[in-house]
C-alpha cells in the first residue's frame with residue numbers, strides 16, 4: 384500500500400461468497416478506476432463479472448491523483464525540448480521531473496522512445512489518435528456518476544493553467560490552436576481575470592488559461608468506491624485475491640482468491656502499474672514504464688479557498704481542492720516502481736506553491752506515492768493481448784487514468800460483447816509494439 388495512504392471512507396461491502404471453484408463469464412483483475420469501470424460496464428450489459436483485487440477498490444494509483452477529468456487534453460507531456468530544462472532536471476534542480484540515477488540505464492530505452500514520440504509531428508498525431516477517447520471522458524463519467532449516485536464528488540468549474548512568463552504562454556500556442564480546432568473551449572485570462580475566479584491566488588503569474596469544460600473530482604477514492612458499489616448492486620461480485628495466480632486451466636483462465644478459485648473464458652487485466660507482474664510470466668512484454676508521483680494535503684490558511692484545480696505550468700505541480708484539503712501533486716519521478724519514496728520534488732516546488740496560494744499545515748505526516756503506468760507513445764493499451772486467447776488488456780493510462788476509466792470501461796465492454804465500439808480501438812492495440 385502506498386506510503387501515507389489514509390482511508391477515511393468506509394469500504395463498500397464486497398459480496399464475496401465462499402467458493403471452492405466458481406465459474407463466471409469474465410474476470411476483471413484490478414479494481415482501480417479502470418478495472419472498476421470495466422467491471423461496471425460489463426455488468427450493465429448483463430454479464431456475470433468477478434472483480435479481483437488484493438485491496439479495496441480505488442486504493443492503488445487511483446487513490447492519489449489530482450482529480451482532473453481532463454477531457455480537454457491535447458498534447459501529452461513531452462520530453463524536455465530545451466537544453467536548459469534538461470540540464471535543470473539532470474542537476475536535480477527542477478520540480479517538474481526527477482530520477483534515481485541507478486534506474487536510468489534500465490529506463491533508457493523507454494526514454495529514447497518517449498523522446499522520439501515527443502517530436503512535434505508525433506505529438507500532433509497522438510492528439511488526433513487520443514481525441515475520440517478524451518472526447519467521451521466527461522460524458523462517460525457523468526453517466527456512471529448519475530447511476531452511482533455520486534454527483535456530490537463532481538465539480539464543474541473547469542481548471543486553470545498558469546504561466547509565469549510570456550514565453551511559457553507562447554509555447555502553449557500550438558496546443559491552444561489545436562484545442563480551438565477540436566472545438567474545446569478555453570478562455571485566456573490576465574492575472575486579474577484569473578483572480579476573479581480564484582481570489583486566493585497571488586498575482587505571481589502573468590497569464591492563465593481557463594479550460595472551462597474540464598470537470599474535477601473532490602475525492603477520487605470515493606468515486607471509484609461509488610462505481611464499485613454500483614457494480615455490486617448490479618450483481619457483480621468482488622473478491623480479494625492475488626492476480627499473479629492467473630493461469631490457464633482446462634482451456635479457461637483461473638485465478639485464486641481468498642474465497643477459492645475462480646475461472647472464466649475471458650479475463651481483463653487492468654492492474655495499472657502492476658500489470659507486468661501478471662503479463663511478464665505469460666510472455667506478454669510491452670514497453671511500460673512508470674512516472675512516479677507524490678501528493679500531500681495541506682490546510683488552506685485563514686479562509687483561503689480554491690474552487691478548481693490549478694496547474695503552475697513551469698513548476699509542474701497541481702493544487703487540487705479535495706475533501707481532505709488542498710492536494711499538492713508532483714510531476715514525474717523516474718525510479719523503480721517499488722523503490723523507497725524520495726519526495727524531493729515536493730520540497731523543490733513547495734516554495735513556489737506557497738508563494739501562489741496560502742498553504743498552511745500539512746494534513747498527513749508523510750506524502751503519498753503513486754506510479755503512473757505509461758507507454759512511451761502516451762497511449763494506453765486497450766485490446767486483446769498478442770498471442771493469447773481471451774486475454775484482454777486495459778492499462779497504461781499514464782496521466783489520464785481517472786479521466787479515461789469510464790470511456791475505457793465502455794470500449795472494453797463493447798469489444799467483449801461484440802457491439803460496435805463507440806470509437807476505433809486500433810490506436811490502442813497492444814500489437815503496435817509487437818508488429
Ligand SMILES: Cc1cc2nc3c(=O)[nH]c(=O)nc-3n(C[C@H](O)[C@H](O)[C@H](O)COP(=O)(O)OP(=O)(O)OC[C@H]3O[C@@H](n4cnc5c(N)ncnc54)[C@H](O)[C@@H]3O)c2cc1C
Pocket residue numbers: 412413414415416417418435436437438439440441442443444445446447448449450451452453624625626627653654655656657660675676677678712713753754755756777778779780781782783784785786787
Ligand atoms: C500524482 C498523480 C496525479 C495524477 N493526476 C491525474 C489527474 O488529475 N487526472 C487523471 O485522469 N489521472 C491522473 N493521474 C493518473 C491516474 O491516477 C492513473 O492513470 C490511474 O489511477 C490508473 O488507474 P488504474 O486503474 O489503471 O490503476 P490503479 O488505480 O493502480 O489500479 C490497479 C489495481 O490493481 C491492484 N493490484 C495490483 N497488483 C495486484 C495483484 N497482484 N493482485 C490483485 N490486485 C492487484 C491494486 O491494488 C490496484 O487497486 C495521476 C497520477 C498521479 C500519480
